[in-house]
Amino acid sequence: MRSIPALPAITLFSLFFLIAPAFAADPPADDGKLRIIVFGAHPDDAEYKAGGTATKWARLGHHVKLVSVTNGDIGHWQMAGGPLAQRRTAEVHAAAKIMGVTSQVLDIHDGELLPTLKNRKLITQLIREWRADVVISHRPWDYHPDHRYTGILVQDAAFMVTVPYFCPDVPALQKNPVFLYSSDGFRKPYPFQPDVAVSVDDTFDTKLDAIHELPSQAYEGGANGSEELVRSVPPESDSKGRKAWLRARWADRQSAEANRFRDVLTRLYGEERGKAVKYAETFELCEYGSRPTADEIKRLFPFFDEASKK
Numbered sequence: 343m344r345s346i347p348a349l350p351a352i353t354l355f356s357l358f359f360l361i362a363p364a365f366a367a368d369p370p371a372d373d374g375k376l377r378i379i380v381f382g383a384h385p386d387d388a389e390y391k392a393g394g395t396a397t398k399w400a401r402l403g404h405h406v407k408l409v410s411v412t413n414g415d416i417g418h419w420q421m422a423g424g425p426l427a428q429r430r431t432a433e434v435h436a437a438a439k440i441m442g443v444t445s446q447v448l449d450i451h452d453g454e455l456l457p458t459l460k461n462r463k464l465i466t467q468l469i470r471e472w473r474a475d476v477v478i479s480h481r482p483w484d485y486h487p488d489h490r491y492t493g494i495l496v497q498d499a500a501f502m503v504t505v506p507y508f509c510p511d512v513p514a515l516q517k518n519p520v521f522l523y524s525s526d527g528f529r530k531p532y533p534f535q536p537d538v539a540v541s542v543d544d545t546f547d548t549k550l551d552a553i554h555e556l557p558s559q560a561y562e563g564g565a566n567g568s569e570e571l572v573r574s575v576p577p578e579s580d581s582k583g584r585k586a587w588l589r590a591r592w593a594d595r596q597s598a599e600a601n602r603f604r605d606v607l608t609r610l611y612g613e614e615r616g617k618a619v620k621y622a623e624t625f626e627l628c629e630y631g632s633r634p635t636a637d638e639i640k641r642l643f644p645f646f647d648e649a650s651k652k
Contacts, residue, residue, distance in 0.1 A: 369471050370405035376642060377405045379472045380524075381465070381479040381496055383455065383488035384417055385410040385430040385447055386559045389437050391524035392478055393549040394542025394596070395623045398645055400442035401545075407444040407472055410434060411465075411492045416452045418558055419567040429558055437552035455488045457495050463509050466499040470512045474519045476642055478625060481523040483531060496521065500630035520642060521631030525599060525624045536624035538643055539606035542596065546621045550589055554581075560588060596621035610646050 370377055378399055382388030388396075388408035396406045414430040416422050421429075431447045438445035448464070455461070469477055477500075482493030500521050506514045526534050542549065553560050561584060563571045576583030600607060600622035608616030627633070640646055 369473060372473070375402075375404045376475050376644075377473050378476040378478070379407045379409060379469060379474045381409045381411055381477070381492055383411050383480060383486065383492040384452060385414040385434040386417075386553075386556050386564075387480070387489070388478075389434065389441075389549075389552055389556065391480075392623060392625075393437075393441060393552055394545040394621070395540045395625075395643075396443050397441045397545040397548050397552075398540065398542070402644060405444075405472075406441075407446065408434070408438060409468060410445075410447040411495070412450045412452045412455050412488055413447050414452050417564045419563065419565060426558070430556075433556045433558060436555040440548060440552040440555065453488060455491045455495075457491045457498065461491075461495050462498045462502065465495045466502050466509050467512045469499055469503050469519065470509070470515055473515065477519045477521045477631065478524055479521075481526055481528070481534065481626070483528050484526060485528070493523070497628065497630055500628065518632045520634050520638075521628035522625040523628055525626075534624075535626055536603050536606050537627045538625040538639060539600075539603045539610060539619075540623050540625075540643060540645055541600075541607065541611065541615075541619040542621045542623050543619060546592075546596065550585060550592060553592065554585055554588060593621070596623070599624055 376399065378396070380388040380392045380396060382391065388410065392408075396408065399406050410430075413427040415424070415427040417430065418426050427447075434445045434447060446468075450461070477496060479496035480489040480493040482490050482497060484490045484493065500518065502508045503515045504518050508514075522538065523534070525536065528534070557578070558564065561572070561575045561578075576587055578584070597620055600619050603622065603624050604616065604619075606624065607619050607622060610616065611619065632638075634642065
């Protein structure tokens with residue numbers, strides 16, 4: 343099989359400085375720009391689910407943070423522990439640079455996330471520190487327990503972010519953000535029903551470049567990979583071939599999302615432009631946060647009139 347590059351030795355001290363929440367980037371300046379925080383359960387989920395939209399916000403000067411709620415330390419079929427956590431942290435930081443966003447990986451073991459009071463406080467603090475206008479996470483119905491509990495923790499924070507004496511060391515938000523779910527294909531207790539569909543045609547290539555920086559998942563298959571999969575993928579030395587392989591898979595994925603929710607695209611972009619969208623990311627409003635009007639949605643997702651402004 344094609345070997346996976348060896349990683350340098352890592353000490354507990356150096357791993358702590360890579361993934362400890364205390365060393366996250368400073369909150370964004372209060373400059374009138376939007377502040378968006380996206381929670382994914384693992385170091386790849388936020389990038390996969392919202393990378394194109396995150397890039398669009400970032401290009402307009404808005405402040406976007408992608409948070410991995412676990413460190414992904416069992417998310418590979420051939421390696422685990424500190425070295426994998428270090429590797430995946432480096433991967434999402436590299437992806438974030440390409441997208442123009444901020445990235446943070448929390449020091450919680452992959453596969454062990456629980457909806458505890460400690461974790462509820464942690465998520466609440468992160469949303470407050472970012473002074474978020476928009477919060478995105480998984481729905482709390484998913485195949486993976488870490489995904490489910492990320493959704494539950496973010497839901498539980500949706501009211502608590504405004505309560506002054508809950509986590510009083512971080513000032514409460516004066517207004518509840520808009521909370522949304524990222525897309526999935528699960529049908530029980532009810533199917534994903536998007537309220538927002540964003541064309542990512544103009545950021546699709548950037549999203550691919552970012553995902554290319556996540557080889558442990560994109561090319562090696564993560565926890566469900568295998569020697570056979572690695573052999574089937576163009577080698578690391580063939581960057582062009584790898585990106586073509588990746589493009590074929592993600593073009594199918596993002597075009598399927600656009601076609602599945604074409605009605606939402608035409609409602610937001612108009613008939614002609616909505617029908618022309620090739621690739622989309624979609625989001626469903628959570629009832630527990632602010633309930634935005636149609637005009638507020640357009641303010642928070644300032645993409646639907648892009649063509650008319652050019």
